[in-house]
Amino acid sequence: MFDFEFQNPTRIVFGKNSVAKLDALVPADARVLVLFGGSSAERTGTLAEVRAALGKRERREFGGIEPNPTYETLMRAVELVRAEKLNFLLAVGGGSVIDGTKFVAAAAGFEGDPWRILETFGGAVTSALPFGTVLTLPATGSEMNHNAVVTRASTHTKAFFANPLVFPKFSVLDPTKTYTLPSNQLANGVVDAFVHVVEQYLTYPVEGLVQDRFAEGLLRTLIEVGPKAVLEPRVDYDTRANLMWSATMALNGVIAAGVPQDWATHLVGHELTALYGIDHARTLAIILPAMLGLRRDAKRAKLLQFAARVWDITDGGEDERIDQAIEKTRTFFESLGVKTHLSDYNIGADAIDGLVAKLEEQGLTKLGERQDVTPTIARRVYEASL
Amino acid sequence: MFDFEFQNPTRIVFGKNSVAKLDALVPADARVLVLFGGSSAERTGTLAEVRAALGKRERREFGGIEPNPTYETLMRAVELVRAEKLNFLLAVGGGSVIDGTKFVAAAAGFEGDPWRILETFGGAVTSALPFGTVLTLPATGSEMNHNAVVTRASTHTKAFFANPLVFPKFSVLDPTKTYTLPSNQLANGVVDAFVHVVEQYLTYPVEGLVQDRFAEGLLRTLIEVGPKAVLEPRVDYDTRANLMWSATMALNGVIAAGVPQDWATHLVGHELTALYGIDHARTLAIILPAMLGLRRDAKRAKLLQFAARVWDITDGGEDERIDQAIEKTRTFFESLGVKTHLSDYNIGADAIDGLVAKLEEQGLTKLGERQDVTPTIARRVYEASL
Numbered sequence: 001m002f003d004f005e006f007q008n009p010t011r012i013v014f015g016k017n018s019v020a021k022l023d024a025l026v027p028a029d030a031r032v033l034v035l036f037g038g039s040s041a042e043r044t045g046t047l048a049e050v051r052a053a054l055g056k057r058e059r060r061e062f063g064g065i066e067p068n069p070t071y072e073t074l075m076r077a078v079e080l081v082r083a084e085k086l087n088f089l090l091a092v093g094g095g096s097v098i099d100g101t102k103f104v105a106a107a108a109g110f111e112g113d114p115w116r117i118l119e120t121f122g123g124a125v126t127s128a129l130p131f132g133t134v135l136t137l138p139a140t141g142s143e144m145n146h147n148a149v150v151t152r153a154s155t156h157t158k159a160f161f162a163n164p165l166v167f168p169k170f171s172v173l174d175p176t177k178t179y180t181l182p183s184n185q186l187a188n189g190v191v192d193a194f195v196h197v198v199e200q201y202l203t204y205p206v207e208g209l210v211q212d213r214f215a216e217g218l219l220r221t222l223i224e225v226g227p228k229a230v231l232e233p234r235v236d237y238d239t240r241a242n243l244m245w246s247a248t249m250a251l252n253g254v255i256a257a258g259v260p261q262d263w264a265t266h267l268v269g270h271e272l273t274a275l276y277g278i279d280h281a282r283t284l285a286i287i288l289p290a291m292l293g294l295r296r297d298a299k300r301a302k303l304l305q306f307a308a309r310v311w312d313i314t315d316g317g318e319d320e321r322i323d324q325a326i327e328k329t330r331t332f333f334e335s336l337g338v339k340t341h342l343s344d345y346n347i348g349a350d351a352i353d354g355l356v357a358k359l360e361e362q363g364l365t366k367l368g369e370r371q372d373v374t375p376t377i378a379r380r381v382y383e384a385s386l
Numbered sequence: 387m388f389d390f391e392f393q394n395p396t397r398i399v400f401g402k403n404s405v406a407k408l409d410a411l412v413p414a415d416a417r418v419l420v421l422f423g424g425s426s427a428e429r430t431g432t433l434a435e436v437r438a439a440l441g442k443r444e445r446r447e448f449g450g451i452e453p454n455p456t457y458e459t460l461m462r463a464v465e466l467v468r469a470e471k472l473n474f475l476l477a478v479g480g481g482s483v484i485d486g487t488k489f490v491a492a493a494a495g496f497e498g499d500p501w502r503i504l505e506t507f508g509g510a511v512t513s514a515l516p517f518g519t520v521l522t523l524p525a526t527g528s529e530m531n532h533n534a535v536v537t538r539a540s541t542h543t544k545a546f547f548a549n550p551l552v553f554p555k556f557s558v559l560d561p562t563k564t565y566t567l568p569s570n571q572l573a574n575g576v577v578d579a580f581v582h583v584v585e586q587y588l589t590y591p592v593e594g595l596v597q598d599r600f601a602e603g604l605l606r607t608l609i610e611v612g613p614k615a616v617l618e619p620r621v622d623y624d625t626r627a628n629l630m631w632s633a634t635m636a637l638n639g640v641i642a643a644g645v646p647q648d649w650a651t652h653l654v655g656h657e658l659t660a661l662y663g664i665d666h667a668r669t670l671a672i673i674l675p676a677m678l679g680l681r682r683d684a685k686r687a688k689l690l691q692f693a694a695r696v697w698d699i700t701d702g703g704e705d706e707r708i709d710q711a712i713e714k715t716r717t718f719f720e721s722l723g724v725k726t727h728l729s730d731y732n733i734g735a736d737a738i739d740g741l742v743a744k745l746e747e748q749g750l751t752k753l754g755e756r757q758d759v760t761p762t763i764a765r766r767v768y769e770a771s772l
Contacts, residue, residue, distance in 0.1 A: 001627040003401025008394070014644065015389025207624035209607045210631050217599025224595060238593035241387040245596050245644070254640065258400065258631070 001208050004258040010144045011170040014245070016237075018174045019046065019134055022053035022090070025170045026132065030088035031058040033081055035101050037065045037093045044180045046136060050092055060084055065093070068273055068280065069100035070153040071115065074107070081108045081129070089131035091168075094185075095140025095192075098133050099148035102166040105129040118150055122161035133171040138178060138244040139189035139281065141196060141251025143171035149270075156274040157362065173248065175240035183230050186243075187336040188281035190226035193247035194219060194332075195265060195284040202292065202302050203260040203369040215255045216309045221246045223310070223332060230336045264367035265291045268378050271358045278345055285333040285340045290384035292326050294377065298370055342385050352382045387594050390644040396530045397556040400631070402623075404560045405432065405520055408439035408476070411556045412518065416474035417444040419467055421487050423451045423479045430566045432522060436478055446470055451479070454659055454666065455486035456539040457501065460493070467494045467515070475517035477554075480571075481526025481578075484519050485534035488552040491515040504536055508547035518556040522563045524630040525575035525667065527582060527637025529557035535656075542660040543748065559634065561626035569616050572629075573722040574667035576612035579633035580605060580718075581651060581670040588678065588688050589646040589755040601641045602695045607632045609696070609718060616722045650753035651677045654764050657744045664731055671719040671726045676770035678712050680763065684756055728772050738768045 013021050026032060032054060034047070041047045041063070051059070062077045080086070081104060091101035105128040107114035116124045135143045142148065147162040178186065201215035221242055228239045249255070268291065269283030278286075296303060300318065307313040307325035316324070330340050339345070356379050359365065367373035373381075399407050412418060418440060420433070427433045427449070437445070448463045466472070467490060477487035491514040493500035502510050521529045528534065533548045564572065587601035607628055614625045635641070654677065655669030664672075682689060686704065693699040693711035702710070716726050725731070742765050745751065753759035759767075 001624055001631070003404070005397065005399050007397035011391065011393035012643075013391050018389070207628065209610060209628045210603060210635055213603025213607060214600055217596060217603055221595045221599060238387055241644075242593065242595045245387070249596055257398075258627075 001206055001258040002260070006253055006257045007164070008144065008167065008253050010168045010252075012144065012173060012248070013170060014173040014241075016174060016176055018172045019049045020053050021172065022050060022132070022134070023055060025172070026054060026057065026088060026090065028057070031084070031086045032060070032088045032090055033077065033084075033086040033104075034059060034061045034090045034092060035065060035077060035097055035104065036061070036063050036091075037067070037097050038063075040180070041092050041136070044136075044177075046092060046134065046177060050090065050134060054090075060086060065097045065100045067096045068149070068151045068158070069096045069103070070151050071103075071118075072153050074100050074103050074150065075114065077104045078107045078114065087129060089129055091131060091133040092136065094135070094137030095142040098135070098142040098168070099140070099150065101131050101133070102142070102146075102148040103150050103161070105131050105166055106161070106163065115152075118159035118161050120161075122163035122166075125161070125163040125165055128163070128165040130169050133168045134177075135171055135173050135244070136177045137181060137185060137189060138247040139192040141193070141248055143168060143173065144248050144252040147251075151274065156358075158270040158274050173244055175237060175244050178229075178240045178244065179235050184337060187226075187230045187338050188279055189247060190222055190230065190243065190336055191285050191333055191338050192281040193243075193250040194222045194226075195281075195288055196250040197222075197255065198288065199262045199265060200256045200259060202299055202306055203262050204299065205301050205305075206259055208259040211255050211257065211259045212305070214249075218246050218250055218255070219310045226332070226336060260369040262369045264373040267364050267367050268359070268373070268381055271355045272347075275354060275358060276345065276347060276351075282338055285338045286342055286345075286385050287381060289326050289330045289340055290381045292329070293323075294380055294384060295368070295373070296322050298372065342382070349383070349386060352379060355382055387592055387644040388646070392639055392643045393550070394530065394553065394639050396554045396638075398530065398559060398634070399556060400559040400627075402560060402562055404558045405435045406439050407558065408436060408518070408520070409441060411558070412440060412443065412474060412476065414443070417470070417472045418446070418474045418476055419463065419470075419472040419490075420445060420447045420476045420478060421451060421463060421483055421490065422447070422449045422477075423453070423483050424449075426566070427478050427522070430522075430563075432478060432520065432563060436476065436520060440476075446472060451483050451486045453482045454535070454537045454544070455482045455489070456537050457489075457504075458539050460486050460489050460536065461500065463490045464493045464500065473515060475515055477517060477519040478522065480521070480523030481528040484521070484528040484554070485526070485536065487517050487519070488528070488532075488534040489536050489547070491517050491552055492547070492549065501538070504545035504547050506547075508549035508552075511547070511549040511551055514549070514551040516555050518558070519554045520558045520560075520563075521630070523567060523571060523575060524564060524633040525578040527579070527634055529554060529559065530634050530638040533637075537660065542744075544656045544660050559630055561623060561630050564615075564626045564630065565621050570723065573612075573616045573724050574665055575633060576608055576616065576629065576722055577671050577719055577724050578667040579629075579636040580608045580612075581667075581674055582636040583608075583641065584674065585648045585651060586642045586645060588685055588692055589648050590685065591687050591691075592645055594645040597641050597643065597645045598691070600635075604632050604636050604641070605696045612718070612722060646755040648755045650759040653750050653753050654745065654759070654767055657741045658733075661740060661744060662731065662733060662737075668724055671724045672728055672771050673767060675712050675716045675726055676767045678715070679709075680766055680770060681754070681759070682708050684758065728768070735769070735772060738765060741768055
């Protein structure tokens with residue numbers, strides 16, 4: 001096992017009707033900015049619940065944070081925070097709203113050009129406004145970690161930052177908030193959480209026995225509840241609760257502690273969002289099967305473990321088991337309505353030069369747990385994803 | 387799944403040579419009290435490492451905290467803290483030293499009789515000194531939770547308290563610190579961690595899918611590494627690292643979130659420590675098999691899941707599978723050299739009246755996840771443990 005440090009101070013408030021607890025969670029004298037995305041927060045009544053719980057606190061609202069939140073939009077929120085001297089942020093939404101809120105929290109008091117927060121991967125952050133979240137879409141795990149991805153619209157660049165100062169103070173997780181989600185968003189959430197686990201698990205063995213068991217437990221849970229959540233017409237509380245908690249645990253640091261991490265699928269996939277606007281989770285479903293297939297030698301031991309412990313595949317030769325496990329993964333994604341080939345999005349071989357160039361432009365030339373995913377390998381992955 | 391709140395702010399610093407990091411973890415101007423148990427902390431060189439890492443900080447030391455730390459001893463540490471105006475505590479040891487340090491942290495600034503901390507189960511605590519830990523014995527999980535057990539020697543009473551103010555600020559987990567442990571202490575640690583998981587897992591199903599998978603993963607890991615740690619003459623770093631991390635994860639709140647908890651085995655076992663001085667873990671090994679056997683109807687669904695997923699027992703009738711799972715558990719404990727019958731400690735049927743009376747005296751008359759472990763049931767458990 002690798003040496004590690006682990007700390008995650010976010011308070012989770014999980015269960016039915018937990019939005020009402022905001023009154024106890026947000027300081028009584030806070031001047032609050034409520035951040036949200038599109039119209040669903042209003043339409044579903046969640047914003048009304050939030051307003052009621054915040055009561056007489058000074059409150060402003062900032063809507064319109066996009067999926068893949070943009071620097072340009074978020075900087076308008078930063079200006080509002082500064083102008084109105086707001087001192088507490090409340091994200092109401094999914095990963096994009098929460099990621100965006102992390103950036104606003106870090107940028108509000110930042111001296112100099114806030115883009116530096118992203119250029120330094122968060123290293124330049126020295127303070128952040130406190131914030132909480134009300135999660136409406138289980139997927140990214142942003143509600144219990146200190147990472148965020150922000151897109152610069154002007155350059156189609158997806159940039160990442162992390163800093164312990166942007167852990168949410170609290171996150172309210174009410175599984176009933178997922179009841180109004182369209183099935184494609186639920187499916188995206190299942191795939192996103194699944195691939196988060198895979199990025200921290202399918203590398204090489206380091207005798208991280210607990211981490212492996214936990215990762216496998218999350219994958220099995222997602223395989224069990226994913227189809228129920230996405231495909232069954234009847235809404236079931238426990239299914240949604242398990243999906244929500246799996247997605248949170250998938251990226252809160254617990255399964256990452258002491259083990260190698262990959263993230264090449266994410267980074268190679270990011271360019272598909274940046275250049276073609278494909279939903280983040282759908283880029284993962286396209287890239288992952290090809291990525292695992294091509295890197296099977298470096299990942300052999302863990303792929304065989306994945307086959308045995310997650311998919312119960314124990315018969316056949318090694319490559320046969322690995323092929324079956326990858327195929328089962330692909331079929332799982334497809335069963336949720338998530339396509340797994342670039343051609344499903346009308347993207348052909350002619351796009352690949354541009355995708356690889358975008359990776360190189362950002363210096364993303366040595367990806368993965370062994371830093372062996374070069375532009376050459378990335379090109380082969382895109383080709384195998386056609 | 388039950389509604390829940392979860393928060394655990396303790397920072398874990400895990401790995402080889404991590405004691406040296408104390409210099410960065412303890413405030414530079416802290417006036418430190420180092421608390422420890424017996425002579426091993428000195429003999430193994432751990433105290434010397436701690437002193438070196440603390441450098442020129444003002445430092446006092448308080449040794450002699452017993453296994454099952456007593457109120458009487460701990461109050462002497464409280465007096466030292468008050469007299470010397472110390473403002474940071476550092477526990478160097480296992481669960482007893484850490485539990486004791488939590489009590490000292492809470493009692494140092496407590497107004498009135500500090501025994502009230504225990505009478506109110508921690509509810510009366512309004513402040514606590516900050517403290518960190520250097521863990522030398524993986525077992526109790528105290529290094530990453532806010533619970534403690536303190537014994538009043540004068541009345542042979544084991545009392546429990548919990549309060550979020552007594553989460554350690556940090557815990558240093560260096561698996562090489564376990565290299566000098568005698569095998570009986572390692573065995574106790576394996577059993578203690580195992581039963582901690584069981585108390586939070588073997589209740590009744592509430593669709594806590596992630597929690598169940600995590601609990602099963604911890605149990606399987608303990609079954610895998612326990613015998614290696616205890617029985618093999620060759621010391622192996624990863625074995626010790628996995629044992630240490632399993633024991634921490636077993637009782638840091640993660641697997642408890644959203645599910646019922648039992649703890650009857652602990653409370654029924656506590657009287658064996660209080661009246662006969664049997665090691666805590668050994669009382670669990672005595673009580674658990676009998677407890678599970680007698681409560682098989684209320685625990686049937688989870689016992690069958692335990693049989694299948696932890697012990698791979700899937701053939702035979704329900705009671706047969708349950709019997710096998712309990713027998714495998716008993717054999718696992720015995721294989722580590724931990725005896726599982728009262729007769730192994732020369733305790734006979736004549737002791738049972740006194741044990742039951744002690745439970746009743748403390749009002750422990752409705753134990754377990756359904757509060758159905760009455761003194762009558764506890765008596766049967768003691769009888770079945772003979």
